[in-house]
Amino acid sequence: xxxxxxxxxxxxxxxxxxxxxxxxxxxxxxxxxxxxxxxxxxxxxxxxxxxxxxxxxxxxxxxxxxxxxxxxxxxxxxxxxxxxxxxxxxxxxxxxxxxxxxxxx
Amino acid sequence: xxxxxxxxxxxxxxxxxxxxxxxxxxxxxxxxxxxxxxxxxxxxxxxxxxxxxxxxxxxxxxxxxxxxxxxxxxxxxxxxxxxxxxxxxxxxxxxxxxxxxxxxx
DNA sequence: TTAACATATAAACGTCTATATATATAATTA
DNA sequence: TAATTATATATATAGACGTTTATATGTTAA
Numbered sequence: 395x396x397x398x399x400x401x402x403x404x405x406x407x408x409x410x411x412x413x414x415x416x417x418x419x420x421x422x423x424x425x426x427x428x429x430x431x432x433x434x435x436x437x438x439x440x441x442x443x444x445x446x447x448x449x450x451x452x453x454x455x456x457x458x459x460x461x462x463x464x465x466x467x468x469x470x471x472x473x474x475x476x477x478x479x480x481x482x483x484x485x486x487x488x489x490x491x492x493x494x495x496x497x498x499x
Numbered sequence: 500x501x502x503x504x505x506x507x508x509x510x511x512x513x514x515x516x517x518x519x520x521x522x523x524x525x526x527x528x529x530x531x532x533x534x535x536x537x538x539x540x541x542x543x544x545x546x547x548x549x550x551x552x553x554x555x556x557x558x559x560x561x562x563x564x565x566x567x568x569x570x571x572x573x574x575x576x577x578x579x580x581x582x583x584x585x586x587x588x589x590x591x592x593x594x595x596x597x598x599x600x601x602x603x604x
Numbered sequence: 605t606t607a608a609c610a611t612a613t614a615a616a617c618g619t620c621t622a623t624a625t626a627t628a629t630a631a632t633t634a
Numbered sequence: 635t636a637a638t639t640a641t642a643t644a645t646a647t648a649g650a651c652g653t654t655t656a657t658a659t660g661t662t663a664a
Contacts, residue, residue: 397588399532404525406594407587415517416622420509427504433641446623448642458597467631467640475597481589482512483502488582489511492563495579521652538611551653553612572610572661 413457414482418442419450426460427479430472518562519587523547524555528564532584535568535577 414420418440425436433451437444451471454460459478463470473479519525523545530541538556542549556576559565564583568575578584 397591399529399584399587402525402529402587402591403594404522404529407590408520408522408525410590410594411516412520415513415520417509417513418622420513424504424507424509434639443624444641445625445643449622452642458601469641474600475593477589477593477596479504481586481593482504482507484582484586484589485512485515486502486507488580488586489508489515491582492580496563517651523652539609548654549611550613550655554652557612574611 410457410459413453413459414485416450418446419454420482422447422450423454423459423473423478424482426471427473427476430463430470432468432470434468436471515562515564518558518564519590521555523551524559525587527552527555528559528578528583529587531565531576532578532581535575537573537575539573541576 414423421440422436425431425439431439433444433447436451437447440447451460451462454471455462459474460471461474463472519528526545527541530536530544536544538549538552541556542552545552556565556567559576560567564579565576566579568577
């Protein structure tokens with residue numbers, strides 16, 4: 395642990411960040427963060443088109459951020475690792491902090 | 500703290516993630532994470548063109564990830580918040596974990 | 605002011621990406 | 635088998651993004 399700045403894998407970080415850099419993809423990811431859900435359920439809950447959800451799920455899967463499980467005609471997706479949530483919460487907090495600190499410039 | 504998944508600001512998160520989603524930008528950010536550096540020094544250390552560095556610094560500044568300070572003809576840039584490093588380390592670790600867990604599928 | 609240096613900006617280009625529309629595959633049920 | 639539901643894929647398009655080249659702005663020193 396305790397890696398130094400010059401020892402980080404920028405390639406890997408950029409790859410993950412890219413996958414987290416779309417708002418719809420984030421909403422989908424958060425949507426399946428607590429329990430696995432079928433594609434159609436995600437479509438319902440988020441109000442996005444089915445092909446769009448399917449496309450983004452493919453990206454999330456490619457980045458290993460969600461795992462897939464088929465059951466009959468349904469395909470269930472679920473967030474692979476809860477540490478993702480910690481990172482997202484960290485980004486959320488950072489964003490707020492940067493904005494509030496900005497006022498004191 | 501301890502925000503729940505449905506209480507996160509996806510807009511803000513996506514905005515920050517987008518800024519972290521480019522490898523050159525990450526290298527620049529890490530380059531100025533320990534001390535403030537002039538543009539020309541960053542150019543030297545990273546071996547990228549000056550307009551390219553300048554462009555990415557502008558993006559980093561827009562996202563409030565770096566702060567700027569002018570001294571004579573030099574413009575110094577420095578990472579605004581050390582928490583950024585924690586997040587990057589988290590992404591780095593997550594990337595490695597996702598890859599190693601993948602083998603056990 | 606002129607020269608030299610540091611940095612920023614602008615335009616142009618190719619590439620990537622998000623999205624929509626349309627269609628196809630796959631599984632279930634009647 | 636046909637019909638229905640669930641999901642994936644294919645194609646097209648518009649916009650965003652990273653990079654390069656060329657040029658401009660700004661600062662210092664002679």
